Amino acid sequence: MSAKRNFFTFLLCLLSCVFILSACSNASPSDSETKASKKQEQKQENKYEKLAEEKNKEFELEPIKLTSYSEEIGATFKKPEYKKFAVNGKIMVEGEIEKHSLLKFHYAWIKVHSDEEGPAGNKHEYYTPIKDGKFKQEIHFFNGEGEYRITVQLPSTDRENYYYDTAKFEVYNVNPGIQRDITYTPFGQDAELALNLDSSFVEEDGIFQLKGKAGSLRDEDTIMLRLNKDSETWKHVIPVKNGGFSYDIPLFYGEGVHKLEVLVPDKERDNYYQTATTVLIDNKSNRTMKPIEYSKTYMERGVTLEYPLFGGEESEGTFNIKGSIDPKAEFAPETTHIYITSKKGEDEALDVIPVKDFQFDDSFYLRFGPGTYEVTVSVPEIKEKNSDYFRYFGFAQFEVESKALNDERDLLPSRGVQSDAPQIEELAKELTNGKSTDREKSKAIYDYVAQNISYDVGKYKNDEFEWDDSALKTLELKTGVCQDYAYLAIALLRASNIEARFIEGMARGGFWPARHAWVEANIDGSWVTMDPTWGAGYLKDNQFVAKFTETYFDPNMEEFKKTHTRTGVSY
Structure with missing residues (x-):
């Protein structure tokens, strides 16, 4: 037993020694590597110091002369x-x-x-x-x-x-190392500008992330960026928040050196900027990008567009917009939404994206199939009075390339037409249950909308139109005007996989023609007209009289055109 105990004691000691040695050996390489690295740096430093000394022997070292x-x-x-x-x-x-x-x-x-x-x-x-x-x-x-x-x-x-x-x-x-110091003009130093950079010559791959502080600038101040390469120039203005700023700058003009000027406000002149510092950015990417065009509304309304940063991006059929509104900007609290206009050739669609807590982040459809779209992002006019139209002011414009396979303009959800909402899908399924043809399904949807939605005379007379008028809103309130009847009918049709579109036009029910909206649905390859508003009833002594009629589902078009003039399709 004693021999065995001695053997195990020896073995335990041996293992402990191995463990201690291995633990020490894990720590030693990093220490030795650090020392070796410092030694190599010192060796290089000494090398160039000696080179400088040797080079100075070639010069006469005359005293400097002053003017x-x-x-x-x-x-x-x-x-x-x-x-x-x-x-x-x-x-x-x-x-x-x-x-x-x-x-x-x-x-x-x-x-x-x-x-x-x-x-x-x-x-x-x-x-x-x-x-x-x-x-x-x-x-x-x-x-x-x-x-x-x-x-x-x-x-x-x-x-x-x-x-x-x-x-x-x-x-x-004598030293081959490249170091371009970050320097600031008097304007930059007065602004207490400080970039988060070690050098003013950097290498990047397509995007340069600018970050810095401007200690003496206020939140209402802005900084201008000016990017140059060859004969190309891009300008943009960014906000200062809590004495700091940041922006991801696309290097638009492909491979090579881009010159970035950072400019600060001139204290003596309004809306004028002075160069504070310059950074040279060697772009290693050969990709070229299209700058976004900004209008003065961008700054006036305090918008910051965080995405996209440049135009010409590709998409599979939807595109995201992200950004914020400066809470201190004019009309900021009233800016509850932004408008997106997407145009491809002669086709144009208008979408609405909500603004919550001064932030917006949502997507819209590129609904006209594959191709190049011109997209304009706008803020709404803040109105003092009600009206039946909406004005908006573009603050950014850019291009998007859609790679979608098909043109599904009349099936996709759209402004006011939430055909993908669960409530709409459930109701559409209920209404079309047991119906075998698209015509039967369309008639069931027409009947439901015309029989269950009352005409809102007050909304029409008082111009109580809102940006968020929609199929869901109409379904909840069970009342509306012609656009609301059309929104709900189209949403139910599209949810039933039936192509449908919003028709704008004029209607003559009295002495003067008035703006009107109705629906066209693609039934068995033919576009069929339906007007659920007129199918719901009529007005008498400024009161709505509910009187359902089937007359305005696939009406006699010769008779229909006597009272309705079609002016176009709205998306």
Whole structure:
């Protein structure tokens, strides 16, 4: 027993040692890798420091010469010391101005030019604040290894926003690393602008996510974006919220460098912007995109369109719209919905998307089958009086490419026609139960609508039309005007898989013609007319008299045209 115990004790110790060793071995590689990485970085740094030292031996290292203007304002330079010299990736420009109180502007303007054009261009500039007569700026080199010419200009004593050359020097950078510093103009610095970037030269793949802060801007302020590539230019305005901003910027113009200017409001001029900073974005995607066209209504009504970001996107037959309304914008609380107009050739449809808690996020049908659609997104006119029409103002326009296989314009749900709603589907099934033909089904739907919906005389006389008038609303209220009869009949027909469409026209029931709406249904390949409003009864002494008649289901068209004039189809 003792021998066995000793053996197991030895084995347990051995396993413990293995465990301890393995635990230590798991920790050691990461530590050693970190040390190795730091050692390699230090080695590289030392390599370029030595290269700079060797390169400086080739130069005469003459002292830097200042211009006569430096003597006029008492400017001296602590750094750099030489007219031409070599460095490892960065330099410091530092100086002091004795007569700084005489300056009309309080920034030093430092311009850096590369002798060769690179991915990040061949020039960059810095506006360095002058505080108590002193200025100090670290500069990195945006094209990596090569020769650079640097000019330091200081502000005039007698002219605002005017500069004089003070010092010029040449630098040879031995380090191949590319770093384009983020720099801000005086306007950007006054706005306390700060982008969430490490460099102002970045690589992206189709979309650039801009994020930043503007500490001195208010929520009612906006920032303008200006994107350029070759001869193409795109402009857009985005809001500032809680001192910050963000926007996903499509790199519209395909592969290559896009120049993005971020502009802030000019405090001296209304509706005018000044460049705050510039970012160069090297787009690796060869995809080109179509910019969205925005109108002034976009800003006036405080809209932010979050999706889509660009036009020309493809869809399988539906398309989503997402965005928000600034609660502080004019008419924001009253903007309860937005309108979507989708146009393909001569065909046009109007859809409504609700706005809840100042947000909208919903889809609409591209109902006319495959092809290119022009989509306009609009906000409604906020009316003081009732009316039987709706005005709306477009704030964004773009194209969408539909890849839908079929044109199902007369079967799909549409504005006011919720044929996919459970209540509608259930009622349609009940009404058509036991009916074998589309004609029988259509007649049953006509009979139900004409017999169960009363005409709302007050709504017609008082122009009490609302944007959310619909089949569901009519079914709930059991009353309405001609459009409401048509909405409900069409919804029930489409829910029964019968093509149906909303017909606009004029009707003559008295001395003057009036706007009217009725229905056409595709029965056995032929479009059949039905007018459930006139089939429900008539008006006498401004009162509705319920008197059902079958006359207006598939009526004699010669007689029908004596009282009805068809002007078109509405979607």
